[in-house]
Amino acid sequence: MTAIAPSLPALRDAFGDAVERVAVSCGDTIVYLRRDRVHDALAWLKQTPGQEFDYLTDVTAVEYRDPERPLEVVWQVRSLGRKVDLRVKVALDTAEPLEVPSVYDLWKGADWLEREVYDMFGVVFTGHPDLRRIIMWETYAEGYPLRKDFPLRGHFSRAEQTRQALAANPEAHYSLDELSIAEAFHELPKDVRERLRRGDRGFLR
């Protein structure tokens, strides 16, 4: 396969042992970084003259079928001017809380991408200003659909899913933020207000 991307020696010089491993697959260079340095490294890649990875192509995660293997969070960065790609990864032990720093402060494009990874894998991006579920609804209680321990048909039975859908609280279609804009909170029925205060925004338990 082709050679390792030329950014690597400079990245190693700047971050030393934070670069855990480098691999090449199908011509793409993959850098495994330590979790606590990944934000600094991405900021360095974006801002250093000569690197200029100014474009965040994608943020996603990969969980392998082998339960022993860690879950990987993947950032694809690109330099539009130099026409170079780089894939940065952080390996996370699934037995521990899944947390990585958000890169929203570097790229606004990370906003929805990180929300999607949170929604689908349960990875928490610390520092993200508005980390909510994005594709599944806010009160979705079955877990994180793209995790390997999530069955294809979901955790709940079809009957349970139907019951929850029918019992759903219509106000749950609006976030608390949105309800506060409308100043609609005080107009809600008393029991709904109490449930919202308790933080119960979903179905009736």
Next chain:
Amino acid sequence: MSHRTVEYNLATPGLDAEGRPIDIPLGLGLKDTHEYRVPGQFDESFGAEHMLVNIGPQHPATHGVLRLVIELDGETVIRVIPHIGYLHSGFEKLGEYRQYNQIIPLTDRTDYLSPMANNVGFALGVEKLMGIQVTERCRVLRVIACEMSRIISHLVWLGTTGIDLGAFTPFLWSFQERERIYNLQEAWTGARLTTSVTRVGGMMADVPDGWIAALREFCRTFPATLAEVDTMFTRNAIWIGRTQGVGVLSRDEAINRSLSGPMLRASGVDYDVRKDRPYLDYETYDFDVPVGEHGDIYDRYRVRLEEMAQATRILVQAAERLEKLEGTPLNVDDPRVILPPKSRAMSDMEAMIFHFKQVMEGVKPPVGEAYLGIENPKGELGTYLVSDGTAKPVRWRIRPPSFLNLAALPRMCEGALLSDVIAINASVDIVMGEIDR
């Protein structure tokens, strides 16, 4: 597209060019009475409350099941909160339970306005993973597939955006032309929408006899429709008033927000995957990439209109090449991915084994991962595949271009009017099948 030919100063009656109310003497003598109020000065309590307006998910102007919750101060947008997910189908999860060739029908249904381009994007991703280079005839056919998709996708965008801004006629023109491409797709694949035209290492089918002539006929007559649309819109005062300077995104912001495709190029970034990271021999075709400079709806319109003309140019060149390649093989000669001919499978032991293994076990890429981006009509469609050596991917990630383009909507709508939200949303060219996946 360097300079705008026409700039109109459209002032609403009663307002001057800056939007301030003009004090028009009504001649009723009200000025002297206590009832007279200087225009523009209202009771404080009128403006105190913000209003929450919900648009969608069932609303024709949201182009699918998009829901927007909008905070309004009068008619001015304070904040737009998009809600997506109403068309979530779990394609990426389903892909983990399917063999590679079985995923291709799922790609039809992501960006359903350009199914053929999605098929090509996925097949190229798997071929990168396996290190396969497809035949020249296959590459030319895939270019035709991609460029036809670009035209039909942009035509839908043009027609629906016209309707959103009150122009109905171009919608009929564009759908008439779109129908002709659908007929071509139907003749090629048997399906109008769910084409599933590619396979790993080749194509599902070759084009039938007389197809190239029909494609040439389309390429000959289509520019006339583009010229008509150009006459109708490009110098139209209403169109210009609704689109110029609305929904502006600067160059830096467009890059920072990971925009791609016409949205990125309208903001003045000269980036096109076909030029900068060529696949399918795009570097050998003669075409231009239109780039805007203002980053508003009008520039997005100009970019997409020109892209349709350029796609037609590529189609003409590809049709010429396809005629020269008459009789050359369509699929790669690789028993890992392409079935041997049935006659050989029935007479040759080795061919039968390959046939059996492929049908029973499927295509098995080696352990590894690959990311490949192609220039879809909406922007850069990325396919990120991770393989553990089995016949089903560990992870199939679609990098959805209109998902990222839509994420910039709240920023573009800040301070706009409610009616501009419809125009800005239309200019993003979203397709919910891809956003929700």
